[in-house]
Each structure stands twice: as structure tokens, then as C-alpha cells.
Amino acid sequence: MGLNLLRILSNILLDDGSFVLGCVEFDRIIRSIRKECKPDLNMERDFMVPAGIDLHVHIRGAQLSYKEDVRSFSMEAARGGIGLAIDMPNTEPYINNREKIISRLEELKNSRIDYALYSGYPEEYVEDLPIAGYKLFPQDLERNLEPLINSKKLKILHPESPISLKEDRRLRNLWEEYFGIREMYGHVHITHITSKYGVELSKRMGFTTDVTPHHMLISRERTCIEKVNPPYRGEIERRLLNLALFEVDAIASDHAPHAKFEKNMPFSLCPPGVPLVSFTLPFVFSMAIRDIISFKRAMELVSENPSKILGINMGTIRVGNRANITILSREEWRYSTAFSKATTTPIDGYKLYVKPVLTIVEGKVVFDQENVYPIQGVNPFAESERFQ
Ligand SMILES: [Zn+2]
Numbered sequence: 001m002g003l004n005l006l007r008i009l010s011n012i013l014l015d016d017g018s019f020v021l022g023c024v025e026f027d028r029i030i031r032s033i034r035k036e037c038k039p040d041l042n043m044e045r046d047f048m049v050p051a052g053i054d055l056h057v058h059i060r061g062a063q064l065s066y067k068e069d070v071r072s073f074s075m076e077a078a079r080g081g082i083g084l085a086i087d088m089p090n091t092e093p094y095i096n097n098r099e100k101i102i103s104r105l106e107e108l109k110n111s112r113i114d115y116a117l118y119s120g121y122p123e124e125y126v127e128d129l130p131i132a133g134y135k136l137f138p139q140d141l142e143r144n145l146e147p148l149i150n151s152k153k154l155k156i157l158h159p160e161s162p163i164s165l166k167e168d169r170r171l172r173n174l175w176e177e178y179f180g181i182r183e184m185y186g187h188v189h190i191t192h193i194t195s196k197y198g199v200e201l202s203k204r205m206g207f208t209t210d211v212t213p214h215h216m217l218i219s220r221e222r223t224c225i226e227k228v229n230p231p232y233r234g235e236i237e238r239r240l241l242n243l244a245l246f247e248v249d250a251i252a253s254d255h256a257p258h259a260k261f262e263k264n265m266p267f268s269l270c271p272p273g274v275p276l277v278s279f280t281l282p283f284v285f286s287m288a289i290r291d292i293i294s295f296k297r298a299m300e301l302v303s304e305n306p307s308k309i310l311g312i313n314m315g316t317i318r319v320g321n322r323a324n325i326t327i328l329s330r331e332e333w334r335y336s337t338a339f340s341k342a343t344t345t346p347i348d349g350y351k352l353y354v355k356p357v358l359t360i361v362e363g364k365v366v367f368d369q370e371n372v373y374p375i376q377g378v379n380p381f382a383e384s385e386r387f388q
Contacts, residue, residue: 005031006363009039010327011047015304015316017296024048026323028363033319043327043358049299050315051083051113051324051359052281053306055156055210056191056252058273059085059115061107063092068257068341073277074112074377075339077255078367080278081356083113083324084314084380085255086132089120096120101129105379113361114324114377116310118156127151130381132310133189154310156189157207159198189309192254194230196240199247208309210250213283214274216242218346224263224270226346228254231272245293249305251284253277257342275342279335279350285328286353312380322380327358339372 007025012033014020021044023037024030054077060068077085087108089095095104101119108115118135119126121143133154148155190202190209202209214228219235221227232238256273263270281302288298299316307315314322335350337343359367364375378385 006041006360007037007039008041008043008048008325008327009037010043012317013047013049013295013299015299015318017294017299019047019295024317024325026325026360026363028323030317030319030321030323033317041358046327046329046357048317049081049281049285049295049326049328050303050307050317050321051326051361052081052302053310053315054082054085054253054255054277054280055189055250055306055309056212057085057087057255057277058090058257059087059108059111059255060091060257062104066341067259067262068275070108070110070115071112072339072341073255073257074110074115075367075372076275076337077113077277078359078361078372079338079356081281081326081328081359082277083326083359083361084312084377085113085115085277086310087115087117089118089135094120097123098126098129101126101131105130108379109376111377112366112372112375113359114322114380116379116381118154122147127153130379130383132381133187154187154189156191159190159193159202187309189249191252192230193244193248194233194241195237196244199241199244203247208249208305210252210306211241211244211248212252212254213276213280214254214346216245217350221267224265224267225344226274227267227270227272228256228274229272245301246297248301249309251280251301252306253280257340259341260344263344274347275337275340275345276347277340278337279345279347281326282328282335282352282354282356283350289330289353310380314380323360323363325358325360326356328354329357331355 009023011019022035025032059073061070116132119131121140136157188207193209194215219238253276255277257275284298284302287293288295303315314324336348357369
């Protein structure tokens with residue numbers, strides 16, 4: 001309550017993948033979708049999609065604020081059409097107990113978009129806290145998984161060691177890791193899969209998966225700017241991974257900014273990670289514009305499936321869903337970051353065919369081409385934020 005209804009006229013991407021020129025009326029929730037109305041904002045030349053949901057980001061902040069802070073991260077995300085991002089626990093300090101989760105959630109209140117976090121392998125009982133789930137690294141699979149087996153929350157797994165797919169040892173590691181998670185119940189999601197083989201293996205085991213835009217576009221590391229973990233797997237694997245775009249559940253950015261001085265270190269010393277939170281949504285919808293994938297598939301990858309994986313009511317433009325909405329204009333532009341503290345990415349200058357021109361979070365305009373406004377995002381996993 002307390003929020004006025006806003007009506008926007010645009011070409012609305014409905015949840016069946018079709019478009020309708022009409023009006024969406026919303027406060028915090030989408031109240032109606034109508035063919036005719038008197039709009040507050042006429043954007044009939046553009047099209048309306050659900051705001052993106054990024055399942056895997058490193059917001060930084062706290063002691064790592066020199067790389068990125070909650071404010072700069074969320075401004076960059078809003079500008080990329082993202083309405084919700086889920087933070088990984090490997091911050092400084094590492095998030096794996098009640099006290100650290102509670103204080104991290106306090107810090108994340110500075111976010112201008114919706115936010116949530118995964119706990120690392122927990123030191124104690126944290127199941128009752130408003131977390132999105134648990135993040136497990138390969139080494140965590142050797143620990144006692146008993147507490148997580150009984151948890152209904154999402155388990156998100158970093159499946160790969162950095163060793164190349166072609167090397168037997170890595171392959172053996174992979175099988176061992178998968179064998180480990182096979183014994184786990186509840187929803188398991190495998191993040192940043194780098195090979196088609198990995199996608200197929202995950203699907204066979206009934207897990208959901210995501211890939212990153214950079215693993216789809218880059219085949220090898222030449223400089224520190226491109227360096228990531230897991231590493232790129234070469235040109236053949238890259239092409240195969242692009243074919244897997246029809247099988248994966250989601251695309252996540254794995255936004256991982258670093259300071260310039262860190263990326264300027266010698267290759268063996270510089271930290272892995274690329275800052276692409278604002279790239280994912282326009283990249284995926286550019287593929288739809290170019291007929292590489294359908295608009296329905298684009299929506300599934302960036303918002304609908306992530307929402308289902310998390311079990312929340314957003315990700316589609318549907319009456320009763322949260323009003324997290326992005327308006328895209330059809331225009332050619334070249335990618336670079338705008339608000340992130342990380343100003344260089346390996347994809348700078350990449351040609352995109354759609355541009356986010358308006359981002360709405362919780363029914364409020366957070367980004368409008370030029371400006372990012374100081375609205376406050378919410379944690380959709382908090383009890384107070386759960387509504388019909
Ligand atoms: Zn990551």
C-alpha cells in the first residue's frame with residue numbers, strides 16, 4: 001500500500017511467449033494487463049519483458065568494497081534490466097553462520113534492486129533465516145552433507161575444478177563430485193557449466209543448470225581481463241556450449257568485479273572473474289531479436305526459469321506477480337559497464353541489438369536510461385516480503 005498505480009503501454013511479452021500491445025497496471029504487484037487504458041507512460045515503440053533474475057553474482061561490498069559495493073553493483077544491475085540478483089557467500093568475511101548472514105543481509109539493504117544470498121556450507125543451523133539456499137564448492141562435497149540433505153532450500157553447486165575437460169584427472173573429479181550430489185535430495189542447481197557434456201550430465205541427473213555469457217562467447221584466456229574460474233574450454237567446447245543453449249535452464253552472469261590494480265598483475269597472480277551483470281539480459285534478448293532463439297526461450301533463460309528455481313513469484317508478466325519489469329528498445333549499441341567500479345570487461349564493444357531503457361523494481365522506476373534512482377530493493381525470501 002501507499003504506492004500509486006502506474007500504467008505503462010508497451011508491447012508486452014506474455015508468459016506464453018506471444019506479444020500484445022497493451023497496458024500493464026501495477027503497484028508492487030501486477031494488477032491488470034489490458035488492451036486499452038490511459039497510460040502514464042507510453043512506450044509502444046518498445047517492448048516489455050520481465051526484469052532479469054541473476055542466480056549467481058558476487059556483489060562484493062564489506063571488506064571488498066574497493067572492488068565493488070552494494071550500491072555500485074545494484075546500479076549496474078538495474079541499468080542492465082536486472083531486478084533481482086543472488087549473492088554468493090565467498091565474500092570477505094565468508095558467509096556461513098547466523099551472525100554473518102544477518103549482518104550481510106543488513107548490508108544488502110543498500111541495494112537498489114531486489115537481493116538475496118546463499119549461505120556457504122553452514123557452521124551451524126541457519127535453515128530458518130531468509131536465505132535463498134546453500135552454495136557448495138567441490139571441496140564441500142567431502143563434508144557431512146546430512147544437514148543439507150534434509151533441507152528443502154536450493155543447493156547450488158560449483159561443479160568444476162579448474163583442470164581442463166580433456167585431462168582425465170579432472171574428468172574423474174567431476175564424476176566423483178556428481179556421485180556425491182546424487183545422494184542429495186531437494187533441488188540441486190549446477191552453476192556455470194562450461195561444457196555441453198556437463199549440461200547433459202546434469203540434466204540426466206535431474207538437476208537444473210546455468211551457463212554464463214562469457215563461456216558462450218570466449219574460448220580462451222589471453223589476458224587477466226578475461227581470466228575466470230572455471231576457465232574457458234577452447235573453441236570446440238565453446239561452440240558445443242552454444243548448442244546447449246536449448247537445454248540449459250538459465251543464464252547467470254557470475255558477475256565478479258576486481259580492482260584495476262588486481263587485473264594489472266601478472267597473469268599467474270591476477271584474480272579470476274569478469275563483471276558482466278548488465279550484459280546478460282540485453283545479450284539474451286539480442287539473440288531473440290536476431291532469431292537465434294525465441295522470445296519465450298529468452299524469457300525462460302533470464303527470468304522465468306530462475307524464478308522457478310528459486311520458488312518465487314516473479315519472472316513473468318502475469319497478474320499477481322511482483323512488478324519487476326524491464327522495457328527494451330530496439331537499437332544497436334556497444335557494450336560497456338556504466339556504474340560498476342569495474343570499468344573494463346572482456347566483452348567491451350560487443351554489439352547488442354536491444355537496450356534496457358526502463359527498469360522497474362517492486363513497482364518503482366529504478367533506472368530510466370540516464371539515471372538510477374535511490375529506491376530500496378527487498379529480499380523476497382524474508383517472511384515480511386512474502387505476499388500473494
Ligand atoms: Zn562465481
